[in-house]
Amino acid sequence: MARNRRGARRRPKANPRGVVSVSAGGFGFVQTAEGEYFIPASSLGGAFDGDLVEIAPLRSGARKKGRSAADEGDMSGRPAARVLSVVDRAHDTVVGRYEVAEPFGVVVPADPRIPYDVFTMRAEAPEVPDGALVRVRIAQFPTRRSAATGFVEEVLAETSDAPRAGIDLIIGRHKLETVFSEGALADAAAAVLDEEGALAAGYRDLRSRFVFTIDPADAKDFDDALSLDFLEEEGLWRLGVHIADVSHYVPWNSSVDLDARRRATSVYLADRVVPMLPPALSDELCSLAPGVDRRSMTADLFLNDEGELVRYKLYPALIRSKARLSYGEADAMLLNGRGGLAAGAGGAANGAGGDAAAGGDAAAGGAIAWRLAECSRLAKLREAARARAGGIDFATTEAKVALDAEGRPVDIVLRKKTDATRLIEEAMILANETVAGFLEAKRFPCIYRVHEAPASDALGSLIPVFQEFDWFARPMEARLVAGDPKVIQEILAASAGRSEGELVSSLLLRAMKRAVYRPENLGHYGLASEVYCHFTSPIRRYPDLVVHRMLRAALARRPEKFDQEVAALPWIAEHSSDMERVADEAARQSQELKMVEYLAAFVGQSFSAVVSGVASYGLYVRLDCTAEGLLPVRALGDEYFFFDAARYQLAGDETGATYRLGQRIAVMLKSADVATSSLEFALAGPR
Structure with a gap:
């Protein structure tokens, strides 16, 4: 007998799901597999910006208290919906202004996209001043019938309207650690250079070499330095890349190491740096300041006159920087050729102690000038060779907001690649490749910097756009889908200087995958490197510190608990990649905030x-x-x-x-x- 379909039980229809994006006006949007929906402010159902929600479409013309959904609706005609439930919360804490309203302390979110106040009990935190900027942990999220509740987790600032409060907010939102543990501070304070102990332990004495640093003018931590000499008997250039020996002062599982591991990176905000290491290390004992002895991990890279790496040596050393230059001063010297220090460069070359005062010594100035010129020449040769191998270089511009002493924006400064920045970049890339190759050849553990090729579908989706331009030939299509870096170079070159150049560069850059840290080598697509790691910034990046420990163990002997650290490499790599994204986002937001402050006058x-x-x-x-x-x-x-x-x-x-x-x-x-x-x-x- 045929079954009566009218009486059959129907499977419940699945409701659309998506991440809600709430606007400053209180309404939101949810992008789902079925399309994008508009969420009126009255239909958010306790959802916060970024929450994964389940929604139900509103009937067209449905009224609520005398208003239709269209009255609150979306001007672009997107269908309206309401939030049924929050599937996954994006926030467990909120940053906002603390207002005393006995018996409560009410936290008004600083982010207007979170339209719910959080109620705390005043008696639980009576010391928090009215108007303070706080981070509150949410205990109960809001519902249609109840308010959000929580407790104050941290006071970020005594007042929420100070010039630096905006950056305090960003620090709070991203949960950046700004206070070191007592143990970490004690470890840093107890650290000593101990030159004699270093030499006795096998460090090479390179204090007679002409070593110099090039960094941004406002830098405080100098973790890389260069030296360059020509070995006439071999006809080779010896490019020394000297990196701060942080691993000597930060042993595995020490208090300072645990703090650094959690942070994973220093965060460079518009008005401050949130360092990975205590300042006693980052700004002082580890920093390769001019005129003082410092421990380093040194890579001597022996290059022929065509810039090709012939051989290398890796070892710990004692160095003493002879001069400090800013990028601007180095560029000025390169522009003026070999004739000595450029006008105005002397101040940066001055340092603590005798021969560090290169600005007042014409011979020292000349020693810097010719070394800069040769380093720049070799860098350009290295850059060209990398391009031939398939390295991709996107011409990008970095902006930094200049602030006054009170933290108020006074200008926006644009930074582009220069000969001086290329000089440093190419030296660091070569050192990173060399160390990674050495560890891989010895089958030694390492954290690699991995950049995978872009997905074929991401590149293929660009073809309909590129087909509109006469320089894009049909044979390019298959090569582009295959991720051939040479065709990406050709496309960038062909579109450069044309009206569509911005479009083409933007689309290709968006198609690229993000570089991450991995305990296994998968190569670096963007640099055309078969093996790559980060070795050159251990003061500010935890993976570099790990690589230093692996290198030290490979050169000498494995320390106690070495296997424990090796077992943690997968977690460290993943955590460091995550924290890098957090740091980049916080840095970007801080610059955007100060840009908006600056542009408010326009x-x-x-x-x-x-x-x-x-x-x-x-x-x-x-x-x-x-x-x-x-x-x-x-x-x-x-x-x-x-x-x-x-x-x-x-x-x-x-x-x-x-x-x-x-x-x-x-x-x-x-x-x-x-x-x-x-x-x-x-x-x-x-x-």
Whole structure:
């Protein structure tokens, strides 16, 4: 007998799921497999920005207390929905302003995308002052019937409106550790150089070599130095890369090591550095300051006149830097040739003690000048060889906000690659490759820096865009999908200087995978390196410190508990990769915050900008100073704009006006919201 289908039990329909993105206005959006939904502020159901939520679409025209969903709805016509439940929380803590309201201490989130106050009991933290900036741990998340509750975990600042409070907020949001443990501070304070002990233990005495450092003008920790000499009997250049010997002062599982391991990296914010190591080590005993003896791990790299590596030596040494240069001063000396110190360079070359005062010594100045010139020549040869091997170099511009003594922004300074930065970069790349190759050849444990080739589908999705340009030939398509680095070089070169150059570079850069740390070698695609690690910055990166310990063990003997550290390498690599992402995000947000503060004085002015992102709700535009903001779709005109995701463009259905990624347009700064670190733009001039 046929079964009655009308009476059969139906399987419940699965509700859409996605991550909710809440705006400063209180409403949100959820991108699901079924499409994007608009979430009215009244329908968030206790969800925070970034939460994974389950949603239910609202019926068209459904009313709630006299209002329809459309009354709160999305102007772009996306369907409205409500949050049924929060599947996974993105936040377990919130940073905000503490307000005393007996018997409660109410924490008002500093992030306007979190529209829920958190209630704490005043009696549990009576010492917290009214108006303080705090981090509160959430004990109970808000529901439709109850408020969020929690307890104060940390006071970040005594007041929430100080000039540096914005960076305090970023530190709090990312849970960056700013206080070292008593044990770590004690370890750092007890550390001593002990030159005689170093020599007795087998360190080579290189204090007579002409060693120098090149760093940003405001640097405090100098963890790499160079030397260069020509060995006439062999016809080879001996390029010495001398790296601070941090592993001597930070043994495995010591208190200072445990603090450093958790942090995994120093964080370089707009107005401060959150160091991985206590300042007694990072800024003093480990730092390769001029005129003082320091322990180093040295890589002597012997190069022929064509810049090819012939052989190398790796060993611990005692060094004494003879001069400190900033990048600007090194570039000035390179520009002026071999004739001695450039005007204005002397101050940076001055250091503590006799022969470190290169700025006042013409002979020392000349010694620096010719070494810089030869290092630069060899660096350019190395760079060219890497390009021939398939190394990819994206021309990027870094922006740094200049601050006054109170932490207020006074300028935005752009940094591009120069001969001096290339000189250092190529020396460090070669040292990193050499150490990684040495450890791999000895089958010794290591944390490698891995950069995998981009996914074929990510590269293939760019073909429809590139086909619009006459320089993109059909034979390029298969090579691009295969991830051939040579064709990526060709595409970058062909588009450089053209109107589409920004678009092409942006799309290729977005298709690249992020470099990570791994305990196994998978090569470095972007550098065209078969084997690569980070060795040159142990003061500020924990993986470099681990590599130093592995190298020391390979050169001498395995220390006690060595196997314990080797067993932890997978976890250390994963944790370091995660913390690097956190540090990069915090650094980026701190610069963005100060850029918005700076640009607040320019509201109403017009700028030339490049479209850096395209979405259904508008365009992201980037100014020449690298500040980025939103030009909402409503500001493009009254017509409907169709979003073409495949071509990264918005197209008007009436006028046919199109806006696409990489396009240069004139914009007017409409608002600069410091609270949300956001800029909003409108089109400049009549439309």
